[in-house]
Amino acid sequence: MATVDVLNSAGEKVSETQLPDEIFKTSVKTSVLHQVVRSQLVAKREGTAASKTRGMVKGSTRKLFRQKGTGNARAGSIKSPLRKGGGVIFGPSQRSFAIKVPKKVRKLALKMALSSKVEENTITVIDDFNLETIKTKDLANVLKTLSLSNLLIVSDSEDTNLLLSARNIPDIKVIKTEGLNVYDILKFKNLLLVESSIKNIEGRLS
Template sequence: MAVVDVLNSKGENVSQKELADSIFNVPVRPSILHDVVVMQLACRRSGTASVKHRSDVKGSTRKLFRQKGTGRARRGDIKSPLLKGGGSIFGPDPRSYAYKLPKKVRRLALKMALSSKYLENKLVLLDRFDLDRIKSKDFVAVLNALGKKNVLIVTDEKDEKLELSSRNVPGVKVLRTEGLNVYDILRYDELILLESSAADIEGRLTK
């Protein structure tokens, strides 16, 4: 079993906890992590790039000049793609870049991301995150006691004091277990799990 020290908000060791090897001690395959991160970033793309085609351009449909007898090339209306201000022919239209990998692959990648933090000794387990008020200064004081800067904090339920106190602190993100994902785990140097959130993660990923 993967054994991790449980710390309090002052950075003191209060106990130890065994984590499931099937979740926190899985062999890491970078190719799977890469595939899932690329999928997540593709799903986040806005896909709003757009041009006006001939039917979208405002203008008259009147033929500019007669078909024959002028010596010029044949012209239709002013919205022709060949004229300045006319419609675009092959420009982009709004689209979705989202796609899905198999559920088993996504679950495996999440286990690998968690395991990578444990194997690199970048996983910290807290008994609870004590904040008496909504204050960024108090939040930063806890991080300093733990010796952490660039960190992802995972909670099992809504904690308004923690979420509001951390939102203006650079290099920090607070996430609930239902929103836990591979990209955010790998993006931050350190991972802090509350003891209750670790149990919640094990419950979700062992089903």
């Protein structure tokens, strides 16, 4: 097991904790990470773009004028794709862009993403933020002390003070362990775990 220092909000080492090899020492395969990240991104697409075919356009199907003798080119329905306001040929239709990824693969990718942070030495553990009020400046000072930016913070509980204090700091995101995902881990340069969240992550991925 990898051993990492546990820091307090003043940046001082207060203890050490173990990161289980089963989760934090998984061999990284970019193809697996790519598959899961792609599935996350396409799931955000609404897929609501749609156009009407001639059968969906409201209007009469009566022939516009007789076939011969008017001097005009022959014409049928007003709903024809050839006419203004008519239907669209082979236009977009509502669809789902979702890519199904097996649960085991998603779990494996999460382990790989966490392991990549250990390999890059960009993972930090803090005992607690101890934010008594909702104040951006207080959190910014803690992060400055820890020399951390472009950061994903993982907490084991709904820490309202932490969540709201981080809202106005650029390139910072706070999530609970239940919401931990591959895309966010890879998107941010640094990963900051609240010490109590490690057990929750272990329970989720073991």
